[in-house]
C-alpha cells in the first residue's frame with residue numbers, strides 16, 4: 702500500500718510543480734535576469750506570495766505606480782513587470798538600488814550567521830549588480846524607471862506618488878526603516894507592501910525595522926509567512 706506523503710511534502714509539490722503558472726513565471730524571470738543562476742527554495746516560496754500580491758495590487762489600481770527597493774539582477778523586477786503587463790497596468794515600476802551591494806551592517810543587523818567581518822564583507826559584495834544589465838532586461842516591458850543610489854539619500858528630490866504596491870528587499874535595518882518611512886505614506890489606502898527578509902534569521906535588521914514601524918502604525922492587515930517575508934495592506 703502507498704504511504705500517504707506528509708502534508709509539507711504535498712504542499713511543496715503543488716507549489717513547486719513546473720505546471721504551476723506562478724512557478725513558471727519565477728523560472729522565466731530568473732532565466733531572463735540571472736541566466737537561471739542563484740536560485741533557492743526559500744526565495745521560490747517567498748515569491749509565490751509576491752506574485753499573488755502584485756497581481757491583486759495591479760488589478761485593484763492598474764493606473765498607479767509601483768516601487769521596488771532592492772532589485773539586484775532584476776529577478777523580482779521581471780516578475781513584477783510581467784504581471785503589470787498582463788494586467789495592462791499603465792503605471793510605472795520605479796526601482797531604487799545602490800547597485801553596489803548592501804549598505805553597512807549596524808548593531809541591529811548582526812547575527813551568528815554573519816559573525817565575522819569577512820562574512821559580512823562577502824555578503825555586501827555578493828549583492829553588487831549592474832544597472833545597465835537590469836535596464837536591458839526590463840527594456841522590453843517599457844515601464845521601469847531605475848534610480849541608482851543609496852537609500853535613504855536616493856529618495857531626496859523624488860516626487861511623492863500614489864502607489865498601488867511597494868516591495869522592500871534591502872536586507873539591512875537602516876534602509877528597510879527608511880524605505881518604509883518614505884513609502885508607506887505614498888501607498889494608497891488598500892495598497893500592498895511586500896516586506897522581504899521578515900523573520901529570516903540571517904538578516905535580523907529587516908524584521909526589527911518592520912516591528913518598530915508596526916508599533917507606531919496600524920495597517921489594516923499584516924501577515925507574516927513561515928519562509929522569511931511578510932506583507933501588509935494599508
Ligand SMILES: C[S@@+](CC[C@H](N)C(=O)[O-])C[C@H]1O[C@@H](n2cnc3c(N)ncnc32)[C@H](O)[C@@H]1O
Nearest residue numbers: 771773776777798799802803804851852871876
Ligand atoms: C537581496 S537583494 C534584492 C533581491 C531582488 N529583489 C531579487 O529579486 O533578486 C538586496 C538588494 O538591496 C540593495 N541594497 C541594500 N542596501 C541598500 C541601500 N542602502 N540602498 C540601496 N540599495 C540597497 C542591494 O544592492 C541589493 O541589490
